Structure formats: structure tokens, C-alpha cells
Amino acid sequence: MSQTESLSVELRQAFIRLIAQHTGLEIRERDRTALSQKIFLRMKALKLLFPLHYYQLLESKTLDSDQEWQKLIIDLTNLESYFFRDKEQFNLLRNHILPELIQRKQDTKTIRICSAGCSTGEEPYSLAILLKELIPNVEQWNLTILGIDINQDALEKAQIGIYRAWSFRTVDPEIKEGYFKLINHHYQIVQPIKEMVKFQAVNLVNDPFPQPNSEMRDFDLIICRNVFIYFDQSAIAKVLDKFYLTLQPLGYLITGHAELHDQNLSQFQTRVFAESLIYQRQSDHVLSSASNLAISTSTGSLITQPNKFLTKDFSLEEANNSLQTSPEQTNINLQQAALNLLKQLPPDTKIAKLGNLTAAELILQVETALKLSNGESK
Numbered sequence: 490m491s492q493t494e495s496l497s498v499e500l501r502q503a504f505i506r507l508i509a510q511h512t513g514l515e516i517r518e519r520d521r522t523a524l525s526q527k528i529f530l531r532m533k534a535l536k537l538l539f540p541l542h543y544y545q546l547l548e549s550k551t552l553d554s555d556q557e558w559q560k561l562i563i564d565l566t567n568l569e570s571y572f573f574r575d576k577e578q579f580n581l582l583r584n585h586i587l588p589e590l591i592q593r594k595q596d597t598k599t600i601r602i603c604s605a606g607c608s609t610g611e612e613p614y615s616l617a618i619l620l621k622e623l624i625p626n627v628e629q630w631n632l633t634i635l636g637i638d639i640n641q642d643a644l645e646k647a648q649i650g651i652y653r654a655w656s657f658r659t660v661d662p663e664i665k666e667g668y669f670k671l672i673n674h675h676y677q678i679v680q681p682i683k684e685m686v687k688f689q690a691v692n693l694v695n696d697p698f699p700q701p702n703s704e705m706r707d708f709d710l711i712i713c714r715n716v717f718i719y720f721d722q723s724a725i726a727k728v729l730d731k732f733y734l735t736l737q738p739l740g741y742l743i744t745g746h747a748e749l750h751d752q753n754l755s756q757f758q759t760r761v762f763a764e765s766l767i768y769q770r771q772s773d774h775v776l777s778s779a780s781n782l783a784i785s786t787s788t789g790s791l792i793t794q795p796n797k798f799l800t801k802d803f804s805l806e807e808a809n810n811s812l813q814t815s816p817e818q819t820n821i822n823l824q825q826a827a828l829n830l831l832k833q834l835p836p837d838t839k840i841a842k843l844g845n846l847t848a849a850e851l852i853l854q855v856e857t858a859l860k861l862s863n864g865e866s867k
Contacts, residue, residue: 500541501524501525504516509721511692512562513693514719527565528540562640563642566719570607570611572656572660574612575714582743583623585762601632601633605712607638608647609646610650612636612712613635614683614686634687635687638690639692652676654676687704698735706735708736711741713728714743729752736770738770743767743768756770828859
């Protein structure tokens with residue numbers, strides 16, 4: 490009998506529940522054999538003979554337990570990251586979100602940004618480069634870019650700021666040449682950009698925040714991408730509530746595509762851009778009589794009513810109505826926003842108010858309408 494087989498189904502389920510409680514990570518069916526292997530590797534390192542003893546170590550509230558969690562987390566988390574990952578979302582940041590924040594903060598010259606699940610630092614450093622390019626007198630601003638992650642090993646690498654060429658696979662050459670130094674076939678972030686970013690170990694599920702006397706407070710922008718895909722639904726809901734309280738009024742939350750499709754986001758105002766959905770904390774004085782749906786012509790975004798999340802039926806019905814007009818009269822920005830919204834849903838999601846068509850079928854319709862709007866042949 491192999492070691493993996495000797496881990497009983499009941500005890501493996503107990504490990505899965507404990508990991509979810511401690512980290513929010515959801516161990517899916519396809520990953521359970523790998524989890525068993527990782528448990529036995531940690532047992533071997535600790536010279537433990539029985540899986541139950543390792544479980545009891547993790548469950549205990551001791552310094553040894555805390556240290557072991559850090560080592561297990563290294564094995565459980567994915568460090569995959571690269572600079573300017575998801576070009577569409579970074580275009581949205583460059584062209585809309587960051588310019589809006591810069592304009593709004595001209596008086597105080599203070600912007601606070603959090604990169605949650607920052608891994609080895611590529612995302613927060615990308616944000617620092619963007620701000621350097623967007624703010625001519627950046628040295629006169631009080632900028633906070635905080636990269637947080639549960640994996641302390643990843644944070645140590647982020648603080649060093651040295652990367653392989655693979656981290657630049659979608660980066661324009663001028664960015665790499667302007668903000669990095671080539672050292673022994675590796676690239677080191679230049680000191681002025683490095684000094685713009687701070688790093689901190691944070692457990693999104695179990696650490697309390699916001700905290701008035703810490704950096705985890707009053708953010709204008711929180712970016713948490715490719716994190717919730719590893720969390721169970723209850724952990725996502727818990728972290729979203731904490732994020733909302735950690736944002737300033739009118740602050741933004743950006744997540745990965747389709748990561749929140751089953752969540753209640755009624756506390757946020759949802760804005761739909763062609764590039765991505767984003768979520769905004771309400772101003773303290775937002776009127777409850779705001780219209781159900783408004784088009785922001787200045788930014789090209791579609792904004793939903795406060796406290797009414799952009800539901801599958803409500804928003805897609807509005808999008809479908811826009812497609813009933815002739816292609817020449819259809820607003821292309823709205824079509825693109827509708828397309829982006831549909832892509833947030835699982836392809837087999839049926840939309841009751843649109844004839845029970847699936848998201849995949851509606852995507853085909855919107856893409857066809859966009860081609861016609863652009864004068865392309867079918």
C-alpha cells in the first residue's frame with residue numbers, strides 16, 4: 490500500500506476542511522491526489538509517521554503550527570505571474586481608472602492601491618510603472634502601492650525584484666528597457682520603481698482588516714485577480730465584505746474575469762467596460778433614487794444602480810434590447826460591454842428573460858451584431 494493510499498478518505502476530507510478554514514483555498518477533486526502527496530512530503534520533512542499527527546500539528550494554535558502552515562502554503566499556492574498580465578485590464582487602468590483617480594486626488598496628491606495575491610511582485614511593480622508614466626511630477630505625490638500575499642516565500646522574491654525573461658512575455662520592449670537592469674540574464678527592477686512598492690504578508694480570510702493603524706485601510710483601488718479562483722464561495726464572500734470596508738468611498742475593486750459570478754455584490758456599484766467588469770464602493774451620499782441603468786458617455790462604461798447588482802437577467806435583458814435596433818444605431822461601446830458581461834458567465838448559463846438562451850449562444854449573437862456594426866460581412 491502506498492503512502493497516498495494510506496491517507497484515509499475521512500482524514501483527507503478533514504485536511505481539506507482545515508485548509509479551507511485557514512486559507513480559503515478550495516482543494517478540488519482533481520487536486521486531491523496531489524494534496525495527499527504534499528502532505529506526505531511535509532510529514533517526511535518533519536519526520537512524522539502518521540497523517541493524523543500532522544493534522545493535529547496544523548490544527549494546534551502554536552508557533553510550530555504557524556511555521557508549518559507557512560511551509561505548507563508554499564506547496565499549495567500558485568506563483569504564476571508576469572508583468573502587465575491581462576492587457577485589457579491594464580488598458581482599462583491606464584486609460585480610465587488611474588486617470589480618474591489622479592484627477593480626483595489632485596488636491597491631496599495621495600493615492601493608495603493594494604495588489605492582493607501579488608505573488609512574486611509583478612503586478613504591483615506593473616502598477617508602479619503605470620503611475621510613473623501617468624503622473625509627470627510623481628515625486629510630489631504620496632503614493633502607496635501595497636503588495637500582499639499569504640506566501641511569505643513569494644514576498645521575499647518580490648522584495649528582491651529580480652525576474653527571468655519569462656516574466657516579460659507580454660511586455661513592450663521599451664518597458665523592459667526603461668525600468669529594468671539586465672544582470673546575468675535576469676532583470677532587476679530599477680530602484681525608483683522598487684521604492685514605490687511595499688510588501689506585507691496577509692491572510693485574506695483570517696487576518697482582520699481594515700485596521701486603522703496599519704497599511705490595510707483606505708484604499709482607492711484594490712486589485713485581486715486570479716485569487717478567488719482558488720477559494721471556496723464562503724471565503725470569497727468573507728473577503729469581499731472586508732475589501733468593501735477597506736476601500737474608500739468611490740474606491741474600486743478589480744478581480745479576474747468570471748471570478749465573482751455567483752456572489753452577492755449588492756453593496757458595490759458594478760461598472761461594465763468593454764475590457765472588464767469592475768466594482769465600486771458607493772459614495773457616502775449616493776441617492777437611492779439613482780436610475781436603474783445609466784450610460785457614462787465620458788468613460789464608455791455602463792453603470793448599474795447602487796444596491797442592485799448587475800444580475801444575469803436584468804442586465805442582459807437591457808443588453809439584448811440594445812441589439813434590437815439596427816446595427817447602424819447600436820452603440821458599439823454598449824455591445825462590447827454586453828459581450829464582456831456575457832463572458833463573465835459560465836458558457837452553459839441559461840438566461841430566462843432572453844428565451845433561455847445560453848451565455849455562449851448570446852455571445853455569438855453579440856459578436857455578430859458587432860461585426861455588422863463595424864461594416865464587416867457575416
